[in-house]
Amino acid sequence: MKNIKLKNLTSFRLGGGARVMYCLEEKNAPLILKNLIKKKINYFVVGGGTNIIASDKGFEGVIVKISFNKIQVLKSGILCDAGAPLMKLVNEANRSGFAGFETLAGIPGTVGGALFGNAGAYGKEVSEGLSKIKIFDGSRVRWIAKNKCAFAYRDSIFKKRPWVILQALFKLKRGDKKNLIKKSKEIICIRNKKYPPDLKCAGSIFKNIPVKSSMGQKLIKKMPPEKIIGGKIPVGFLLETVGAKGMRVGEIRVSEDHANLLINNGRGKADEVKTIINNLKLKIKRKYGVVLEEEVRYLE
C-alpha cells in the first residue's frame, strides 16, 4: 500500500504519512523483511498501533504491518500468530477452558505487540503462559524459548533487538470456562468506563515504578503505603501530585480521571504530546528526583 496516513494506523489518531506499507502474511514475511534489510531500508513493525506515538513529520521508511492472525487451540495450549488481536486470544482461551488470559480482556492491540511490551492488567502479564516465540531475527526464522526473552514489567528482549515476532506458543493451565468468561466480562465492564471505545489515546504513557527498582527505593519513603499496588508505585498518583490532571497543550490533554493518560480530541499533534510528556517528566524530576520512563513507543 502507498501513501499511508499514520493517524489511521494508530489508536492515538495522530502522525504524518508514510510512503509505503507492506502487509505481511505468514508466507511472505521472512522474504519481505530480508529484502528490506538487504536494501538497507529502515522499517517499523506495527501491530494494532495502540501503543504508538507517530511523528507529525511521518516516517521515511517502510511500515510493516503484521497481518497474519490465525489461532490454533491445541491439547495443552494455544498457537497464535503475532497479528491476532489479543482479545481474540483471550476469547479463544476462555472458550476452550484455558486459564491465564482472562484478566487481559479489553487490552487492545495484537499478540505480537503485547509480547513486545509484555502487556498486562490486573496482576497478570501476557508472557506468563508463554512457552516459546517464533521470530525473524534479521537473517532467519527461529524459535526462542521464553527464558531467552528477558520478560519483565512492560519489558522484553524485543525492545532491545530488532527481531520480528511471528508466532507464539502458549502452554496453559485448565480453568472453568464459565468463570473465565465471567471474569473477562467483568473486566471489560470496568475498562469500558475507564477507556470509552472512541477514546483517542495510547493507553498509559509512562510505566509504573516497581518498588524494588532503584527508582522505587528512592520514592518509597515519600509514598502513602495504600497507594502502592501490586508492588508498584502508580505513576498516575505521582503525576496527580504535580497537578497533571487536566493539563493541556494544543489539542492534547491529560485525562481528568487518570493523570497517566493523554487524550487527543482528534486534531492533536505528536509535538503537542511530546511537549506534555517533557513537561510532566520535568515536574516529576523536580519534585521526586526520578526520571519517568515511557511505556509508549515513538514511530519516527
Ligand SMILES: Cc1cc2nc3c(=O)[nH]c(=O)nc-3n(C[C@H](O)[C@H](O)[C@H](O)COP(=O)(O)OP(=O)(O)OC[C@H]3O[C@@H](n4cnc5c(N)ncnc54)[C@H](O)[C@@H]3O)c2cc1C
Ligand atoms: C485504551 C487503551 C488501553 C490500554 N490498556 C493497556 C493495559 O491495560 N495494559 C497494557 O499492558 N497495555 C495497555 N495498552 C497499551 C497497548 O494496548 C499494549 O501495549 C498492546 O499490547 C500493544 O499492542 P499493539 O499490537 O497495538 O502494538 P503496537 O502499538 O502496534 O506496537 C507497539 C510496539 O510493539 C512493536 N511490535 C508490534 N508488533 C510486533 C511484532 N510482531 N514483532 C516485533 N515488534 C512488534 C512495535 O514495533 C512497537 O514498538 C492500552 C492501550 C490503549 C489504547
